[in-house]
Amino acid sequence: MVANEFKEEFRMAEQYDVVVIGGGPAGNAMASGLKAQGKTVLIVEADLWGGTCPNRGCDPKKILLSAVEARQAAQHLQGQGLIGAPKIDWPALMAHKRGYTDGINDGTLNGLKGQDIATLHGQAHFQSDNQLAVGDRVVSATDYVIATGQRPAILPITGHEYFKTSTDFLDLDQMPKRVTFVGGGYVGFELATIANATGADVHVIHHNDRPLKAFDADLVKDLMAAMTADGITFDLNTDVQAITKTATGLQLTADNFELTTDLVISSAGRIPNADQLGLANVGVTFDRHGIQVNDHLQTANPHIYAIGDVSDTPVPKLTPVAGFEARYLVGELTHPGAAMKYPVVPTQVFAAPKLAQVGISAAAATEHPDEYRVNTLDMTKWFTYYRFGAQQAQAKVVVAKASGQVVGATLLSDVADEMINYFTLLIEKHVTLPDLQRLVLAYPTPASDLQYLY
Amino acid sequence: MVANEFKEEFRMAEQYDVVVIGGGPAGNAMASGLKAQGKTVLIVEADLWGGTCPNRGCDPKKILLSAVEARQAAQHLQGQGLIGAPKIDWPALMAHKRGYTDGINDGTLNGLKGQDIATLHGQAHFQSDNQLAVGDRVVSATDYVIATGQRPAILPITGHEYFKTSTDFLDLDQMPKRVTFVGGGYVGFELATIANATGADVHVIHHNDRPLKAFDADLVKDLMAAMTADGITFDLNTDVQAITKTATGLQLTADNFELTTDLVISSAGRIPNADQLGLANVGVTFDRHGIQVNDHLQTANPHIYAIGDVSDTPVPKLTPVAGFEARYLVGELTHPGAAMKYPVVPTQVFAAPKLAQVGISAAAATEHPDEYRVNTLDMTKWFTYYRFGAQQAQAKVVVAKASGQVVGATLLSDVADEMINYFTLLIEKHVTLPDLQRLVLAYPTPASDLQYLY
Structure with a gap:
């Protein structure tokens, strides 16, 4: 005792x-x-x-995305070498x-x-x-x-008790027929991509006309166009005011807006x-x-x-x-020492296609034309993207004029997450075009395109 | 005039x-x-x-491979989230x-x-x-x-006039039911992968027991096991002596070996x-x-x-x-100057999975245990590979003990061609593990695994 x-x-x-x-x-x-x-x-x-x-974050999301990616890879080559695309079996994917x-x-x-x-x-x-x-x-x-x-974050609106979150979405036993995301940040875009690929009727509602506001405005528009073409509906400038349970589902209301859905995810930040x-x-x-x-x-x-x-x-x-x-x-x-100094941090939206960004943005670079040039490239017909029937591939690459070093990139493509890591390395290692051309990279691969992006 | x-x-x-x-x-x-x-x-x-x-080389081959990759991505997730896999429509793929x-x-x-x-x-x-x-x-x-x-190269054997080459293969209007490659180099492995995915009965014949001799012997064995599981037959230690045209096809003969096929590709080097x-x-x-x-x-x-x-x-x-x-x-x-100095050159076999190698091989490193350590890693259950249902993912990474720098890597996985380019950059830029950890790479991606490979 x-x-x-x-x-x-x-x-x-x-x-x-x-x-x-x-x-x-x-x-x-x-x-x-x-x-x-x-x-x-x-x-x-x-x-x-x-x-x-x-x-309940990056890892499970990207496991679910694997099926979406495989399905979309097959869809892209329909009529160009493949017949038939796999269907998503949600319970099996969840397992x-x-x-x-x-x-x-x-x-x-x-x-x-x-x-x-x-x-x-x-x-x-x-x-x-x-x-x-x-x-x-x-x-x-x-x-x-x-x-x-x-x-x-759960938006404090009338009926907020009907909101589910990304945590719920990533553990859904069954995918409802209608899924709505309130908030157009990266969580909303990514989960909407997954829900849409299962065949659900998907809406993404955003309070203004600038979802994914940390990303390049042009490429966000291109991404939304691609997602819209895939069947997702974006309801912009729509400030949801209430969720009501009705006989036919959950009714979302805003000014001049009404939508009935089965599942409402609050994707308005964390x-x-x-x-x-x-x-x-x-x-x-x-x-x-x-x-x-x-x-x-x-x-x-x-x-x-x-x-x-x-x-x-x-x-x-x-x-x-x-x-x-x-x-x-x-x-x-x-061993106490120097203050924190961050390297450049790549950010990405694992949608379809993927949007990724690192370093100085094209918008910021454009404000300093003496210091930077911006390469705006439509890569859709480049070999890398042609071969898998990509719908589109875009890049904005920022190069410092004095040093010839890449200092920023925004990419929209099916391999943007891969490419953004190369750019992260190129930026942090201060690699110029002549430096890059002193390397031999495996060809043909996305990385072997890097020299054409400077 | x-x-x-x-x-x-x-x-x-x-x-x-x-x-x-x-x-x-x-x-x-x-x-x-x-x-x-x-x-x-x-x-x-x-x-x-x-x-x-x-x-008639890298580019068309990799276009054909796009359909194979998409089909295989779907196959890998059967029972794990996808139902059905696309079929290859060869004429459309050729178009x-x-x-x-x-x-x-x-x-x-x-x-x-x-x-x-x-x-x-x-x-x-x-x-x-x-x-x-x-x-x-x-x-x-x-x-x-x-x-x-x-x-x-066309092997100078009896009936060599029946040999076709990679050039013919890459422009086939129709894929025959039975396709045989004589020579187990990277061309044979890559084109066999494509032919097999169309449903053809595919053999790869090699004169000794060491195809892809420039690559790591263990990982070549693993690759052959994967390709065998996918339906390709490897006929090793088989020295084809003659090709004869018979009523049922082209007959290949060697000591204690006979095979009838529809198309014979000479893939015994260039x-x-x-x-x-x-x-x-x-x-x-x-x-x-x-x-x-x-x-x-x-x-x-x-x-x-x-x-x-x-x-x-x-x-x-x-x-x-x-x-x-x-x-x-x-x-x-x-402007005449210094002698040619090559950087490390990555090489790869675009099969399924892909095999890629750069820098000092594990075999060479093992002979100098004072200088190098070799990390032999089975990555199959790592998140990167688990998520898309990969059958296997292997790595042998060579690190110089004194400097802590990566100096070589051999990789077998569905993303080996992507990973080998990162290794090429890491080797040429002399990046150590602490250097790498001073970077932030997009997560989760194959590149975010690099720190676990040192």
């Missing part, structure tokens, strides 16, 4: 070098990195170990997805345990600098790292998981963009850091950025 | 700075580059303008191919004319240093560049187009490996150079190598 009481008491005062809050890509990389550096680490997760990306996602929680947890990292499941809540409650436990650390990510952490008790500030951090990823409390999607940084909130920030902060917490 | 006679006489003595023999990728790049440097240039082609690659290849000859010729490059159609034949006959014309130049490429050029008249030497050149791509005759597939160089004979050599030689003929 005494031993047990002592143990309980010891538990009450559990002390670590670092407590990481959030067991997603950012938190796990953080915990592993710190542990490898000899720190004592506890990692806390309130929901699924592994976090959004592998459980394929679950074959991956079902193992994530336990696999992640076991991976952490295998590294002798302490784990705790529950909602973390700061009571003071030295007290973090997790359920009925209280732990303490020299430093804390918040990596709790984001969750889908909000930081910062509101349940008791941050006010430790002087950490946040708003809808995330937890405020300085260029050392340090919050207003010098012993509390925030990384990944939950932090308010000047870069897109993406899994590889989370990993990058974790590697930086592991360094900072072991 | 006098004017015409003069013109004829002038023609007889046509003099150029450079005459380029061969209007394929090497010759065209050469002619364009020299013209841009202010040289007077004549380019001579005996067959199709554009040469092998776009007319799709011809939609590209039919325009190559005229397009190339017009492109040269548009650059004010003189062109001449016919077989070139050296009479002396100062006289190159092309049909009834004789031209002369300060320097000559031979870029006549290669042609398929030979240089050097035998009809009168090279003995100008002291230029060649053998079955090509025209001998020094490290300035200069033949035994100091005013005659050879580039591209026809030259005997220490690197694989590939289109991008031809372009690389042309760029080098344009420099040499305008």
